[in-house]
Amino acid sequence: MIGIHDNGYPPPLMLACDQCGRESKLYTHYRAMSFCCVHCGAYHEYNEKRSLKIKQVITRAKEPTFSIGTVFHIGNQDFVLINYLVKEETAYHTSWTEYTLFHPEGGNLTLSESDGHYNLVRPSRFFENVSGVSRNVDFGEKGIFQLYSKYRYKIRHAEGEFLFPISGELPTCNDYVNPPYILTYERGSYEAVWYEGEYVSHSTLKSWLRVPVVLPKSEGISPSQPCPDGIGRGSLSRLTVIAVAILVGIQVLLSAFVNKPATVSAHRYFPSEQPTQKTYVSPSFEISSDHVAADVILGADVDNNWLEADFSLVNETTGDQYYFGGVAEYYAGIEDGESWSEGSREATITVENLSKGRYHYNIDLTMDPAKPVQRVDVTVIQDVVLSRNLWAAVFCLLIFPVYIYLRRKNFERRQWSNSDYSPYRDNN
Amino acid sequence: MQPTEHALRDLFYYTCRSCAEVFIHYDSRPTVPEALFKLVETCSPVAIGSRGKAGGRAFEVSGTATLFQERGMILVHALVWEDVLPGFLIEDGSNFFVVDAVQSLDPTLFKKTGLGKIREIAAFGKAYCYSMDKIGCIALSGTGKLAFPKYSQSVCCSFYKENDKGAYAFISKSEASFLSGKFYNFGVLQLSPQRSLHDWNTR
Numbered sequence: 208m209i210g211i212h213d214n215g216y217p218p219p220l221m222l223a224c225d226q227c228g229r230e231s232k233l234y235t236h237y238r239a240m241s242f243c244c245v246h247c248g249a250y251h252e253y254n255e256k257r258s259l260k261i262k263q264v265i266t267r268a269k270e271p272t273f274s275i276g277t278v279f280h281i282g283n284q285d286f287v288l289i290n291y292l293v294k295e296e297t298a299y300h301t302s303w304t305e306y307t308l309f310h311p312e313g314g315n316l317t318l319s320e321s322d323g324h325y326n327l328v329r330p331s332r333f334f335e336n337v338s339g340v341s342r343n344v345d346f347g348e349k350g351i352f353q354l355y356s357k358y359r360y361k362i363r364h365a366e367g368e369f370l371f372p373i374s375g376e377l378p379t380c381n382d383y384v385n386p387p388y389i390l391t392y393e394r395g396s397y398e399a400v401w402y403e404g405e406y407v408s409h410s411t412l413k414s415w416l417r418v419p420v421v422l423p424k425s426e427g428i429s430p431s432q433p434c435p436d437g438i439g440r441g442s443l444s445r446l447t448v449i450a451v452a453i454l455v456g457i458q459v460l461l462s463a464f465v466n467k468p469a470t471v472s473a474h475r476y477f478p479s480e481q482p483t484q485k486t487y488v489s490p491s492f493e494i495s496s497d498h499v500a501a502d503v504i505l506g507a508d509v510d511n512n513w514l515e516a517d518f519s520l521v522n523e524t525t526g527d528q529y530y531f532g533g534v535a536e537y538y539a540g541i542e543d544g545e546s547w548s549e550g551s552r553e554a555t556i557t558v559e560n561l562s563k564g565r566y567h568y569n570i571d572l573t574m575d576p577a578k579p580v581q582r583v584d585v586t587v588i589q590d591v592v593l594s595r596n597l598w599a600a601v602f603c604l605l606i607f608p609v610y611i612y613l614r615r616k617n618f619e620r621r622q623w624s625n626s627d628y629s630p631y632r633d634n635n
Numbered sequence: 636m637q638p639t640e641h642a643l644r645d646l647f648y649y650t651c652r653s654c655a656e657v658f659i660h661y662d663s664r665p666t667v668p669e670a671l672f673k674l675v676e677t678c679s680p681v682a683i684g685s686r687g688k689a690g691g692r693a694f695e696v697s698g699t700a701t702l703f704q705e706r707g708m709i710l711v712h713a714l715v716w717e718d719v720l721p722g723f724l725i726e727d728g729s730n731f732f733v734v735d736a737v738q739s740l741d742p743t744l745f746k747k748t749g750l751g752k753i754r755e756i757a758a759f760g761k762a763y764c765y766s767m768d769k770i771g772c773i774a775l776s777g778t779g780k781l782a783f784p785k786y787s788q789s790v791c792c793s794f795y796k797e798n799d800k801g802a803y804a805f806i807s808k809s810e811a812s813f814l815s816g817k818f819y820n821f822g823v824l825q826l827s828p829q830r831s832l833h834d835w836n837t838r
Binding site (some may be wrong): 214215216217234235236237238239253254255256257276278284286287309310312313314315329330332334335337344370371372377394396397399400401 | 676677678679680682701703704705706707708728729730744751752753763764765767769770771772786789795799801805818820821828830832835836837
């Protein structure tokens with residue numbers, strides 16, 4: 208084949224430094240547009256006629272975590288580390304390190320490290336017409352990204368070969384985040400490109416390497432770091448909604464097909480006809496199955512007065528008794544030309560976990576002596592649905608998502624504390 | 636040894652297989668172009684003579700033009716499709732771009748384009764211009780049709796469009812070629828034979 212030296216890729220090109228004379232390895236051969244001598248820091252750049260010239264001397268970083276030539280096994284491809292750059296943001300002077308990984312077929316990846324946190328970044332075909340500071344960008348399936356920072360940078364340290372010149376202009380950059388993803392817009396005189404990246408944990412990073420490495424300890428929270436609970440925001444909302452819907456669905460099904468409320472007792476009493484009698488005993492009625500709930504509905508013709516009823520429900524088979532009470536009170540009138548009312552002529556008392564058997568109830572009535580009620584209705588309905596149980600279950604179900612939500616809000620508040628564009632206003 | 640010529644159209648290059656001299660064939664007058672850089676290793680996985688497929692059509696790589704720009708480098712591989720029509724495979728960093736169509740455009744396109752903006756381009760639609768770079772020098776190998784009639788004092792503009800579509804424009808003062816097509820992952824092109832990756836990065 209013409210155009211290549213042999214069927215395999217050649218070993219790195221050894222290129223002598225014009226300043227110190229010692230050789231540097233160029234893995235990408237003549238794809239490189241510049242290189243920074245690994246021995247003396249002399250920065251060489253090709254001009255447009257492909258003549259190599261020293262442009263400046265760049266000091267080397269003291270201890271880069273990874274050295275030139277380190278192999279990273281990412282996916283099914285072995286990328287080689289061809290350079291590193293220490294960049295410094297011009298306004299706040301924060302710095303970070305970028306390592307470029309190269310593979311002839313896989314292209315170029317950037318491993319970015321800041322405060323011990325890593326992102327793997329690659330060129331993106333995403334495009335958005337950004338003018339000025341756009342606060343949000345929609346990246347389709349990866350969601351809405353929020354502006355985290357806007358900055359320019361300069362190169363503090365460099366070493367290795369570069370696929371573009373690193374001298375000259377200071378590009379403008381916008382970082383957008385939607386953890387674990389990060390989206391960077393970088394604009395210079397020649398390019399306006401987007402890079403998409405993803406947060407990389409220490410364990411994942413170590414799994415890419417063939418040799419053990421000591422990584423710098425992570426400090427603070429990275430802009431793209433996902434909340435450690437491991438559940439996505441959308442997933443948590445979806446799971447909660449689904450779980451509540453299932454609960455409500457079960458309740459509806461039980462109401463429709465399992466519980467069939469039936470009236471087992473309905474009687475009317477006339478206390479005004481026998482003013483001395485305060486206690487009444489109902490006829491017997493049947494509760495037809497075990498573990499059922501029953502509603503005892505107390506109704507009275509109260510009108511600007513009240514009625515209090517104390518019940519004792521007696522299981523005639525076992526002698527078990529259940530004590531409960533209810534109040535019906537209703538007041539109404541006209542005040543300042545407007546009518547008002549409060550209270551109810553009816554009260555419902557639910558009795559749970561009744562056993563199968565014959566029952567009767569004793570009812571002891573107390574009422575306003577100045578205005579006694581004329582009649583009292585008591586109805587017993589068995590197999591009623593206990594909505595209280597549903598709400599208790601919903602409450603228990605919501606404890607975990609609410610806890611996660613509050614924990615995440617606290618995490619995000621701290622995550623955005625270094626941003627000029629924080630959605631948490633009290634940070635400002 | 637005489638160079639092999641494909642039956643293509645107006646502007647071709649040939650590299651002599653014995654002396655590596657490059658000839659440009661333009662209006663039937665072969666010339667040796669100036670500002671040519673020597674053929675160099677660029678670690679490209681695309682080799683002259685290899686065959687592949689794109690969009691269901693088979694092609695063979697017949698030549699490679701290496702464009703050294705001010706801020707980077709791209710490779711424009713000349714293709715011959717199975718129906719003997721010429722084509723291009725552009726290798727730009729991590730992108731592998733197969734050209735579907737070539738148009739001539741108004742050379743003032745460069746002034747109208749606007750880096751980082753979405754622009755309407757006639758017969759193509761809206762696209763985002765993400766790169767503009769002057770072509771510094773060039774290296775040619777093999778045979779093929781040039782994607783750009785004049786490389787000196789020319790600019791290469793790169794465009795993205797929706798759904799992995801895009802375009803490259805080579806613009807000089809007098810002419811502009813507009814190459815539209817689609818971006819592919821390298822593996823999809825099924826190039827054969829391929830360069831061996833065995834121990835490439837550990838030697």
